Amino acid sequence: MPKPVYFSGGVHPHEGKAPTAAATIAAAPLLPLYTVPFHQHIGAPPKPVVAKGDRVLRGQVLAEANGVVSAPVHAPTSGVVKDIVDIASPMGRLGPSVLLEADGQDAPAEPLAPIAAWQDAAPDVLRQRIAQAGIVGMGGAAFPAAVKLTPPPSKRIDTLILNGVECEPCLTADHRLMLEAPEPILTGALIMARILGVKTILVGIEQNKPDAIALLDAAAAPLGIRVQGLRVRYPQGAEKQLIYALTGRKVPTGGLPMDVGVVVQNVGTSAAVAAAVREGTPLYERVTTITGTPVANPGNWRLRVGTSYAKAIELAGGITGETAKVISGGPMMGFSVYDLDTPVMKNTSGILLMAPAEVSQYQSHACIRCGRCVDACPMHIMAEALGVQIENERYDLAERTRVLDCIECGCCAYACPAHRPLVQHMRRAKQEVLARRRAREAQAKH
Amino acid sequence: MSPQVVQAIWAVVWLLVAGVLSGLVIGVVVKVFGAEPDPRLEEVEGLLPGANCGACGFAGCAAFAAALVSGKATDPGLCPSSNAAAVARICALLGLTASEREPKVAVVMCGGDRDHARDAALYNGVADCKDAMMVAGGAKGCRHGCLGLATCARTCPFQAIEITPTGIALVHPERCTGCGKCVAACPRQLIRLVPRRATIHVLCSSPAKGPAKRAVCQRACIACRKCVKAAGEEHMSMKGFLAVVNYNDPPPDSVAAECPTGCLVAAGGGARTDAKAEVAHA
Numbered sequence: 001m002p003k004p005v006y007f008s009g010g011v012h013p014h015e016g017k018a019p020t021a022a023a024t025i026a027a028a029p030l031l032p033l034y035t036v037p038f039h040q041h042i043g044a045p046p047k048p049v050v051a052k053g054d055r056v057l058r059g060q061v062l063a064e065a066n067g068v069v070s071a072p073v074h075a076p077t078s079g080v081v082k083d084i085v086d087i088a089s090p091m092g093r094l095g096p097s098v099l100l101e102a103d104g105q106d107a108p109a110e111p112l113a114p115i116a117a118w119q120d121a122a123p124d125v126l127r128q129r130i131a132q133a134g135i136v137g138m139g140g141a142a143f144p145a146a147v148k149l150t151p152p153p154s155k156r157i158d159t160l161i162l163n164g165v166e167c168e169p170c171l172t173a174d175h176r177l178m179l180e181a182p183e184p185i186l187t188g189a190l191i192m193a194r195i196l197g198v199k200t201i202l203v204g205i206e207q208n209k210p211d212a213i214a215l216l217d218a219a220a221a222p223l224g225i226r227v228q229g230l231r232v233r234y235p236q237g238a239e240k241q242l243i244y245a246l247t248g249r250k251v252p253t254g255g256l257p258m259d260v261g262v263v264v265q266n267v268g269t270s271a272a273v274a275a276a277v278r279e280g281t282p283l284y285e286r287v288t289t290i291t292g293t294p295v296a297n298p299g300n301w302r303l304r305v306g307t308s309y310a311k312a313i314e315l316a317g318g319i320t321g322e323t324a325k326v327i328s329g330g331p332m333m334g335f336s337v338y339d340l341d342t343p344v345m346k347n348t349s350g351i352l353l354m355a356p357a358e359v360s361q362y363q364s365h366a367c368i369r370c371g372r373c374v375d376a377c378p379m380h381i382m383a384e385a386l387g388v389q390i391e392n393e394r395y396d397l398a399e400r401t402r403v404l405d406c407i408e409c410g411c412c413a414y415a416c417p418a419h420r421p422l423v424q425h426m427r428r429a430k431q432e433v434l435a436r437r438r439a440r441e442a443q444a445k446h
Numbered sequence: 447m448s449p450q451v452v453q454a455i456w457a458v459v460w461l462l463v464a465g466v467l468s469g470l471v472i473g474v475v476v477k478v479f480g481a482e483p484d485p486r487l488e489e490v491e492g493l494l495p496g497a498n499c500g501a502c503g504f505a506g507c508a509a510f511a512a513a514l515v516s517g518k519a520t521d522p523g524l525c526p527s528s529n530a531a532a533v534a535r536i537c538a539l540l541g542l543t544a545s546e547r548e549p550k551v552a553v554v555m556c557g558g559d560r561d562h563a564r565d566a567a568l569y570n571g572v573a574d575c576k577d578a579m580m581v582a583g584g585a586k587g588c589r590h591g592c593l594g595l596a597t598c599a600r601t602c603p604f605q606a607i608e609i610t611p612t613g614i615a616l617v618h619p620e621r622c623t624g625c626g627k628c629v630a631a632c633p634r635q636l637i638r639l640v641p642r643r644a645t646i647h648v649l650c651s652s653p654a655k656g657p658a659k660r661a662v663c664q665r666a667c668i669a670c671r672k673c674v675k676a677a678g679e680e681h682m683s684m685k686g687f688l689a690v691v692n693y694n695d696p697p698p699d700s701v702a703a704e705c706p707t708g709c710l711v712a713a714g715g716g717a718r719t720d721a722k723a724e725v726a727h728a
Contacts, residue, residue, distance in 0.1 A: 092583030337582050338567035361570055424571050427580055 004245040009378040010233045011411045013332065015208060016170040020291050023299030025176050028315055030106055034076050034306030035343040036062060037089055037097040041136040042143045043069030050098065054081045057109035059282050062098050065131065071144045072134040074282040075100060076304035078107040090328035090335045090342055097343065100306060112280035123195040126277060130195075133276030134346070135283045139163055139174075139237070139266035140329060142347035145273065148263055149195050155258040157196045161246055162189050164205040164212065164267040165230060165237030168330030171350040173287040174267050176300045178205070178212040181271055182219045188270030189225060191277050196263060201225040202246045203267075208232045234332060235409040239264045241378055253405050268349075283346055288312065292353030294321035303344045309351055310340035324356040332410045365418040373412035373422060379405045383412035383422050390425040395432040403429045486539055487515045493532040494525060497603035499625035501526050514540060521545050527604070527623035549642040550624035552606075552617045556592040556636050557649030557709050559612035563591050563663035579633045587662030590652035592636055598628035619713075644696045646712040648673075648689050655687050665709050672704040673697075 039045040046063035050056060056075040063073045079102040087097040112132060115121050131146035151157050162185065166174040178185060189201050203220060205213045207229045217227040230236050230245055240251045242264060249260040257264055265273075268286060275281040284305050291298035296317025303312055309326065313319060327334040328342065330350055344351075373383035381402055389397040406426040413422045491511040498506035502524040504513055513519035514536065522528070522536040523544030533544045569578055569585035575597040578584050584593050594613035599605075606621035607628060617628075619642070629637045636651050650667035652659050659666035669687040677697035683690055689710065691697065699712035 086589075088583045088589065090582070092580060094583060094589060335582065336567075338585065339582070361568070421571050424577055424580065428572070428574075428577050431576075431580075 002248070004228060004230055005248050006231055006233065007236075007241045007244055007378045009376050009380070009411065010235060010241075011376050011414050012232065013169050013234055013414060015232075016291070016331070017172050017175070017208070019298040020170075020172040020289050020300055021175060021209075023172070023176065025180055025287050025300045025302055026315075028301050028303050028307065028312075030077060030102060030104060031304075031307060031311055032102055032104075033082075033308075034079075034100040034102065034304060035087055035097050035308060035341065036073060036076060036100055036306035037087055037095055037343060037345060038063040038073055039089070039093070039095045040073060040142060040305070040345045040347070041071045042141060043067070043071070043147075045095065046070055046072055048084070048096065048098075050081050050084075052081055052083055055079070056081060056100065057107050059111060059284065060109040061282075065134075065144075069144055069147050071136050071146075072132065072282075073305075074134055074284045075109070076284040076306050077102045078105055078109075079103045087341070087343065088339065089345065090337050090348065092335070098306075112276070112282065114280045115277050118191055118194070118277050121194075121277075123197070126191055126195050129277055129280075130273055133272070133282040135269060135272050135276060136346050137266055138268035138272065138286055138347055138349070140168075140333065140347050140349055142345070145265065145269050148265065149192060151196070151258045151263070156261055157258060157263055158198055158261045159200045159202060159247060159263075160189060160193050160196060160198050161242060161262055161264045162201065162203040162267050162270055163237055163239070163242055163264055164203055164209075164216070165242060166209070167206055167232075167234045167237040168332055168334075168349070169234070170291050170352050171289045171330045172291075173289045173300055173349050175209050175212055177271060177287050178209070178216055178267055182216050184271040184274040185216070185267045186220055186223055186225060186270075187278070188272070188274035189265075190223065191273055192263070192265060192270065198263075199224075203227040204230050204237075204242050204246055206230050206232050206236055235378055235407070235411065238378065238407050238409055240407070253402060286344075286346060286348065288344060288348050289350040289352075290316040291350065292323075293355045293358065294319050294323040294353045296320045303348075305344060305346055307344045308340065309337065309342050309344070312344060312351055313340070313353070319353065321355050323353050324359040325354040327352040327354065332414070333408065362419040364420050367420060368418055370417060372415040372417065376411040376415035378409060378411060379407055381405055383426075386429065387420050387422050387425050390429045395429055395436060398429045399433045399436075404433060406430065484515055487511060489539060490514055490536055493528065493536050495527040495532075495623070497527055497623075497625070499527060499603045499623070499627050501623075501625035501627070514542070523547050526550065527625050550626075550639040551619045551622050551642045552624060552626070552628055552637050553640055553647050553649075554592055554598070554607075554615045554617055554632075554637050555647065555649055555651045556590070556614065557665040557711065558586075558588055558591045558663040559610060559614040559665075560594075561612050562665040563588055566662070576633045584634070588652055588654075588659065588666070590634060590636070590650075590654070591663060593634070597633065598631045598637060601627050601631035603627065640693050644691065644693050646691055646696055646699055646702055646710065648691055648709055649711050650688060650709040653686050653688060659687075660707075665707055667709045668707055670706060672706065673701050673710050676704045677701045 044067035047066040048063045050062050057078045060075045061072050065072045079100050082099040082101040084096050086094050088094050127146050135145040136142040164178050193201050213229045220227050243262050272283050288303045289300050326337050328337050367384050386401050410423050494507040496507050502510045504510040522533050537544050564587045565585050566587040567585040573595050575593045575595045578593050592614045596609045598615050599607040604621050606618050608616050610616050626639050656668035667688050673689050674682045681692050681697035702710045702712035
């Protein structure tokens with residue numbers, strides 16, 4: 001196997017994985033109430049198909065995909081739709097959610113027909129199954145998996161990459177999944193490779209998980225899947241950085257992995273694909289790391305979608321210490337939430353609690369032009385220039401300075417000695433630039 | 447004379463000759479082919495407010511003036527920010543008639559300032575409402591409350607919006623021209639343009655149920671219907687869990703006294719100011 005090539009830049013934050021790295025994935029007991037948001041993915045919100053008072057069974061469709069880039073949502077257990085209310089997602093997006101009162105029987109709905117002989121199934125059948133099962137990218141972005149597996153005919157795909165890097169500090173959900181369920185992960189990869197018609201399957205794992213590398217390598221070698229240990233450097237698990245490491249190919253600016261013939265899927269997504277195809281199980285549960293110093297008993301749990309953060313933290317023994325911050329995801333790319341009624345979604349890889357001593361309420365200052373953000377940026381963007389442009393609402397300049405290439409990994413803000421809120425600036429500017437683009441396009445059509 | 451000095455003198459002479467010749471050419475071309483600038487254009491532009499608010503639908507005051515003079519626009523009344531005298535003068539100048547428009551004023555439909563509405567979390571990011579919305583949807587307890595980070599105030603071309611010391615946006619009606627720029631700027635859609643003659647407003651925009659609103663804000667509309675009963679269905683009505691004023695036929699200011707939470711506010715002349723709101727509250 002060729003030696004991996006590494007991106008320049010990046011940072012190495014405190015890993016914080018030790019408290020949960022050895023914690024086996026535990027099952028969560030059935031809860032009396034689940035709050036299931038309809039819109040859990042990137043793309044068009046799905047169309048609700050249940051109403052208040054409806055009885056639903058586990059795995060039953062609550063909302064159907066609405067458009068090409070969309071995904072259905074399934075009931076995490078059987079029960080009654082108590083109400084449909086607006087709930088804020090961890091990203092702060094207010095949207096309708098089902099309050100599902102569980103009946104305690106957990107009765108399954110008629111499952112999707114298992115495709116046992118997937119080796120002989122047509123790619124379209126498999127692709128449709130992944131779409132039906134509501135599978136989205138479980139690494140965090142929540143992009144509908146079936147869409148990624150449907151490249152336009154003009155793009156020739158030759159490589160499938162499984163992302164087991166998990167470079168985000170404090171999270172060990174993917175790590176534990178690789179150790180405890182390597183078989184579904186690899187089968188999912190073979191299924192997706194069949195859909196894409198590719199022979200080369202690569203798995204990237206950071207070298208701080210030697211046990212996962214050894215285990216997965218042993219299981220993967222007979223299947224012709226190659227496992228590669230990668231340097232520990234954040235953000236090694238970012239899609240473009242991972243592709244570069246494993247294939248040496250650079251995704252062009254503004255482009256997608258398919259422009260260089262690659263599709264990347266998270267290991268959790270891969271396991272969900274295997275379950276959807278072989279067992280006909282839709283995606284309504286996932287592995288989530290619950291960790292942080294205020295948590296009594298940090299670990300990994302298989303949580304159903306719609307579990308409230310409060311209940312999830314109770315599983316981990318509850319909050320013992322004073323908590324200053326609750327983060328959905330990891331410390332680098334996660335979102336702060338303040339409402340513990342926030343539900344776990346398909347892309348909730350972790351719930352991280354931080355004690356007051358670990359959170360600094362800083363004051364941000366003017367840019368001192370030290371250039372540390374430029375050194376740290378894995379996308380080679382001039383964050384310092386962008387910060388000033390965006391502060392002055394010059395989104396036109398920000399667009400030219402390639403703000404849309406920003407992957408929001410947070411390295412610039414992490415490195416900034418003036419504590420400038422650079423990622424927040426980037427997120428805002430990306431929204432504004434895209435809105436302006438849409439307006440321009442609408443005007444051009446007009 | 448040394449040859450260098452002679453050279454220098456010749457250079458000056460040649461430059462003078464070239465300058466005079468070019469000047470003549472330009473003068474002739476302008477006289478023969480040049481178009482007279484429309485003197486009305488300058489005057490119309492001078493009469494427009496020059497705030498470039500865009501409410502007329504054109505790129506700015508200069509663009510609107512050009513459109514009026516060239517005939518692309520026929521209604522000087524499209525500009526909400528000009529006073530009546532200026533519009534009349536433009537009409538006289540261009541032989542146009544301005545449409546009659548009900549004068550409007552912007553009102554921030556939220557009364558939950560820091561003293562009455564609690565924050566759910568500490569936010570110390572970029573001081574802009576749109577940025578704050580990206581962090582868990584805003585730190586204010588009420589998801590439909592004013593964040594008070596002045597995105598609207600910075601957008602207003604007339605400096606008509608103030609963030610009060612208690613952290614909420616407040617429109618000063620005497621400066622507001624009703625251009626509507628702030629309406630588009632507010633990420634929570636809390637600002638409405640209402641007829642200027644209306645003097646009573648429900649300063650709450652939350653569609654949540656009464657107890658849920660009350661838990662986060664003492665000034666919220668709790669849907670008690672007292673105002674609707676007092677004013678009559680033709681002047682006020684309920685829209686979900688929110689009382690709404692019928693702005694075509696608003697109720698008298700006295701109805702505000704019925705409101706138990708103080709979200710129905712009569713300002714006696716346009717939008718509310720905090721002092722007046724306190725009077726109405728008492």
